[in-house]
Amino acid sequence: MTRKExxxxxxxxxGGSLVGANSFLAGxxxxxxxxxxxxxxxxxxxxAETILPETKTPGAKAAKVGSFMVLMVNxxxxxxxxxxxxxxxxxxxxxxxxxxxxxxxxxxxxQRHELLVQIDNEQKQYMKNKKEEEPVHYFRMMKELTLLxxxxxxxxxxxxxxxxxxxxxxxxxxxxxxxxxxxx
Amino acid sequence: MPGDSLKANLNTKGVQQNxxxxxVIGSGIxxxxxxxxxxxxxxxxxxxxxxxNVVHNKDYPTANKAPWEFPHANRxxxxxxxxxxxxTRAAGFGEDTAHFFIKDNDHPYVQxxxxxxxxxxxxxxxxLTWGRACQRWSPFEFTAPxxxxxxxxxxxxxxDIAPWYSHVEKFIGVCGNKDxxxxxxxxEFLPPFDLNCVEQHMQKxxxxxxxxxxxxxxxxxxTEAKEIHTQQGRTRCQSRNLCMRGCPFGGxxxxxxxxxxxAERTGxxxxxxxxxxxxxxxxxxxxxxxxVRVIDTNTKQAIEYFTRIIFVNASALNSNLILLHSxxxxxxxxxxxxxxxxxxxxxxxxxRAFASADIxxxxxxxxxxxxxxxxxxxxxxxxxxxxxxxVGGFTTFSGAYRSTPKEEDMEETIGGSYKDEMGEPGPxxxxxxxxxxxxxxxxxxxxxxxxxxxQWGIPQLVTSVGYDDNDDKMVKDFLEQSVAMLEKAGGxxxxxxxxxxxxxxxxxxxxxxxxxxxxKTSLLNEWNQLHHCKNVFVTDGAxxxxxxxxxxxxLYMALTARAVNHAVDEMKKKxx
Numbered sequence: 001m002t003r004k005e006x007x008x009x010x011x012x013x014x015g016g017s018l019v020g021a022n023s024f025l026a027g028x029x030x031x032x033x034x035x036x037x038x039x040x041x042x043x044x045x046x047x048a049e050t051i052l053p054e055t056k057t058p059g060a061k062a063a064k065v066g067s068f069m070v071l072m073v074n075x076x077x078x079x080x081x082x083x084x085x086x087x088x089x090x091x092x093x094x095x096x097x098x099x100x101x102x103x104x105x106x107x108x109x110x111q112r113h114e115l116l117v118q119i120d121n122e123q124k125q126y127m128k129n130k131k132e133e134e135p136v137h138y139f140r141m142m143k144e145l146t147l148l149x150x151x152x153x154x155x156x157x158x159x160x161x162x163x164x165x166x167x168x169x170x171x172x173x174x175x176x177x178x179x180x181x182x183x184x
Numbered sequence: 185m186p187g188d189s190l191k192a193n194l195n196t197k198g199v200q201q202n203x204x205x206x207x208v209i210g211s212g213i214x215x216x217x218x219x220x221x222x223x224x225x226x227x228x229x230x231x232x233x234x235x236x237n238v239v240h241n242k243d244y245p246t247a248n249k250a251p252w253e254f255p256h257a258n259r260x261x262x263x264x265x266x267x268x269x270x271x272t273r274a275a276g277f278g279e280d281t282a283h284f285f286i287k288d289n290d291h292p293y294v295q296x297x298x299x300x301x302x303x304x305x306x307x308x309x310x311x312l313t314w315g316r317a318c319q320r321w322s323p324f325e326f327t328a329p330x331x332x333x334x335x336x337x338x339x340x341x342x343x344d345i346a347p348w349y350s351h352v353e354k355f356i357g358v359c360g361n362k363d364x365x366x367x368x369x370x371x372e373f374l375p376p377f378d379l380n381c382v383e384q385h386m387q388k389x390x391x392x393x394x395x396x397x398x399x400x401x402x403x404x405x406x407t408e409a410k411e412i413h414t415q416q417g418r419t420r421c422q423s424r425n426l427c428m429r430g431c432p433f434g435g436x437x438x439x440x441x442x443x444x445x446x447a448e449r450t451g452x453x454x455x456x457x458x459x460x461x462x463x464x465x466x467x468x469x470x471x472x473x474x475x476v477r478v479i480d481t482n483t484k485q486a487i488e489y490f491t492r493i494i495f496v497n498a499s500a501l502n503s504n505l506i507l508l509h510s511x512x513x514x515x516x517x518x519x520x521x522x523x524x525x526x527x528x529x530x531x532x533x534x535x536r537a538f539a540s541a542d543i544x545x546x547x548x549x550x551x552x553x554x555x556x557x558x559x560x561x562x563x564x565x566x567x568x569x570x571x572x573x574x575v576g577g578f579t580t581f582s583g584a585y586r587s588t589p590k591e592e593d594m595e596e597t598i599g600g601s602y603k604d605e606m607g608e609p610g611p612x613x614x615x616x617x618x619x620x621x622x623x624x625x626x627x628x629x630x631x632x633x634x635x636x637x638x639q640w641g642i643p644q645l646v647t648s649v650g651y652d653d654n655d656d657k658m659v660k661d662f663l664e665q666s667v668a669m670l671e672k673a674g675g676x677x678x679x680x681x682x683x684x685x686x687x688x689x690x691x692x693x694x695x696x697x698x699x700x701x702x703x704k705t706s707l708l709n710e711w712n713q714l715h716h717c718k719n720v721f722v723t724d725g726a727x728x729x730x731x732x733x734x735x736x737x738x739l740y741m742a743l744t745a746r747a748v749n750h751a752v753d754e755m756k757k758k759x760x
Binding site for chain 2 (some may be wrong): 030044050051052053054055056057058068071072075077078113116117120124147148150151152153154156157160161163164165166167168169170171172173174175176177178179180181182183184
């Protein structure tokens with residue numbers, strides 16, 4: 001058996017294991033009640049687009065990361081994680097309002113960027129100091145799902161990375177110049 | 185016995201119609217080989233498979249799917265994981281491969297000790313999802329248990345099996361380098377995959393400082409299609425590294441892409457899917473097995489098939505189950521089980537230990553394409569003599585890769601430059617993991633449950649298989665040595681872990697029906713025949729006398745081809 005796939009998967013994205021990856025250990029009950037709904041995806045699209053905006057390559061919104069997050073939170077998170085995620089969505093909007101008196105979706109891209117940079121710093125600080133049994137920060141969840149959704153999407157694979165479905169051969173050692181995209 | 189009720193509703197359509205020269209139970213990696221060799225020898229052969237049919241390139245629903253075609257980015261839903269806590273832990277399990285594995289609730293068994301039994305019930309079995317490593321055993325591995333006092337000798341040695349390794353290697357296509365190592369003999373190899381630059385660095389450092397050999401493993405990939413491969417309809421491996429979905433190119437070996445279609449072309453093969461084997465029928469008067477009783481999983485009807493010889497290739501533990509359940513007044517404790525050892529001495533490979541590190545530098549180097557193989561550090565323990573406080577050797581699988589960029593190296597972790605940077609290859613990482621020999625022990629066993637049955641009324645298997653002190657010592661030594669090698673290679677952020685995962689997840693369960701010279705201490709002779717029922721051959725993992733430290737599948741294939749050759753000779757001589 002080769003564990004190559006598994007090893008690369010673990011090292012994917014932010015390091016450490018993904019939220020929900022071991023949720024079965026907690027033995028939570030599946031529920032028919034959806035934590036998030038289709039109309040949450042527009043708001044999540046804006047959060048994702050702020051994390052991974054359009055540059056020379058498409059952004060997270062073009063990759064439909066918002067609806068990906070809705071699906072993943074509903075299908076792969078346990079109830080506790082879903083609650084944290086849901087509250088996190090509210091917290092971001094509350095912070096936007098208390099800073100500028102407007103909803104997150106109504107503030108400028110620059111204001112959104114500044115807000116999420118601040119929340120991201122809080123997240124990093126929290127994750128660094130948290131005890132093992134304490135829950136993951138909501139923004140860590142959002143960032144993780146944004147990266148996962150974007151870099152497995154068609155624009156993410158084909159535009160932001162070098163998509164190679166049938167390489168035809170493998171060459172072990174080639175020169176690399178900074179800026180060249182990763183093979184996927 | 186739950187089986188007794190079958191006699192009442194037996195639906196035998198006549199011995200004639202249901203007769204074959206040979207019956208093979210199971211269509212996985214060894215069953216496929218039995219079918220190929222038997223059909224080539226001109227024997228009308230029936231292959232019984234408990235799962236559905238899988239046809240090369242027709243039944244690979246995910247083979248050409250892009251990453252974005254998997255709704256959950258290849259992860260399983262919580263609902264699925266909650267319902268299948270066991271099988272979802274199998275290596276390579278995901279949205280892209282789930283259809284080649286069982287679901288937990290369909291196939292219950294009893295874990296007396298934690299044992300995660302990974303199964304794939306379909307034509308091709310686990311050969312569709314196997315790891316593809318094909319190293320030969322060394323002569324040391326056949327003799328070490330008795331020589332170093334921790335087990336019984338095999339009835340055969342390296343020289344007996346070497347020509348059959350060659351026979352198998354040429355047909356399935358094995359790529360690798362001829363390294364001239366005594367602990368990992370060379371074979372009939374196609375060109376190897378490259379080592380990447382960090383793997384070359386590891387190779388050099390480990391040789392220089394430890395005198396150990398990091399080399400390319402030997403893998404069942406066609407890196408150069410020879411005539412024998414094009415005849416099978418297979419072409420060169422395209423370095424997609426999506427093997428476990430089934431390969432449209434036939435780039436790696438499976439029963440489905442290779443041996444079964446080959447057997448079919450002889451006109452001698454009949455495959456019967458949806459056929460759970462209930463038991464092997466033993467005839468007291470003739471003093472041999474005469475057929476196999478199956479249950480059709482769709483109709484639940486019992487059907488009997490008759491034959492001259494039977495190959496049992498149901499996968500290691502299921503082969504034990506079938507034999508234990510094949511009782512008669514001659515064999516009240518299971519077919520051929522005069523020694524009382526059937527189901528005992530079950531073994532596995534120790535896969536608990538893992539180590540990894542970041543490697544600085546080499547930022548101006550990358551690779552091209554996707555590598556489906558891994559490097560190996562050839563066994564360096566307990567080869568000529570015992571040189572540690574435990575017995576047995578181990579193989580170290582390893583590899584180097586460029587991971588995702590790390591946030592701590594970036595100025596911005598939100599926004600455009602973050603996105604662009606995350607699309608680039610990150611720093612190099614290297615990993616090592618253990619494939620360790622375990623000791624054959626009578627106490628590690630499987631048996632039939634006295635009260636629990638499956639959906640066909642067949643007793644469930646009870647697994648009572650666990651680690652021992654020797655395994656713990658090996659894990660400790662492996663981790664110390666691996667960390668030392670990673671340090672010498674300039675590794676940073678070195679991580680090491682004993683997962684303590686239950687046995688079974690290695691998917692290398694072996695034994696229970698071991699080969700040996702003495703019928704008092706073994707079930708099978710040197711030709712994989714039951715000592716006491718010579719027309720029944722067991723050539724899957726159940727036959728193993730010890731585990732060695734190499735991946736076992738190619739040994740099963742070689743043993744199978746060798747046993748079929750013997751069976752055909754004996755039939756010609758009218759001995760069978």
